[in-house]
Amino acid sequence: MRADALVRRRLLIDAATELFCTTHPAEVTLEAVAKKAGVGIATLYRNFADREELMVECAASALRRAVAIAQQALADFADDPAAAWEGFVRGLVDLGVGPLVPALAPEHLTELPPAVNAVRDELAGSISDLLSRAQEAGLADPSLSGPQFMAQLIVITRPPISGVLDLDPDVTDRLVTALLLPPAR
């Protein structure tokens, strides 16, 4: 693929990912994605056969970014465990794990294409490594497995309905901060 074609493909994936983070999935139309990326709808269709294919590429891209965040945290862990652990968790939150998983995950996570599932397995491994280290350092609840921790992070960072934001506009941040409190504080 030519360099400018690669750039346009990247723009489309980033635009779609941003829309899936901020908008109800049903309202993320291919037209809206093309418009946000600043390309024509024909360019979108040259890159992605359909909405499903675009969603899989968004999921793969987000998973690769999550792997990079986890690897950075693993590299930084020895120097400053608390900062590395918090950086990892807040990195996943900023990546949009709360809105992206409900928007992009198929009915069951195992239904992802094999190439995407391989990245997902790599991420799961990094998360388990990092959680073990955080648990050894007294930074995380020692009773939780990697998948259990991720399930909690996805649930608490899923965008709240507006009525809940009326009750507390900072509810997501407050829940993330509580999740980051060391156990047996």
Add this chain to the structure above:
Amino acid sequence: MRADALVRRRLLIDAATELFCTTHPAEVTLEAVAKKAGVGIATLYRNFADREELMVECAASALRRAVAIAQQALADFADDPAAAWEGFVRGLVDLGVGPLVPALAPEHLTELPPAVNAVRDELAGSISDLLSRAQEAGLADPSLSGPQFMAQLIVITRPPISGVLDLDPDVTDRLVTALLLPPAR
């Protein structure tokens, strides 16, 4: 209203509430509600002009039940603070606060009809009383207001998507248990 008419109205509200707890709101049709209640659709329309009116009645009914749960907990508090506080929180979870608020709340909670808003204000007062007592007893995070606590409870008990349940089928219960951990544990 005759006794049997009241019973049918109650059956319809309970059936609708149960469906809103277990089914995506878009799939809760009036036909499904009538069928679950074991009455004909004409009976439903004699009781509720439209879906909106039925939803308001479901919200009012759930709010009244929540007030009763809070008042019970306030009455029991002096005897056993920890059991009263946990009973209140788990009572709201069992009532379906997580699915019902997103399903039934209008865009902003203040848009409820005045009669329903009065019950909501009464509930908010009871929750603030109870939370203050729990905080004094060292059972709840002293930095949280009543609305902030409710926002957290609604977020963590909203039904997770199936992919998240693949990661941890018990994620909701685990988050509620964590919310109930005394602070500065």
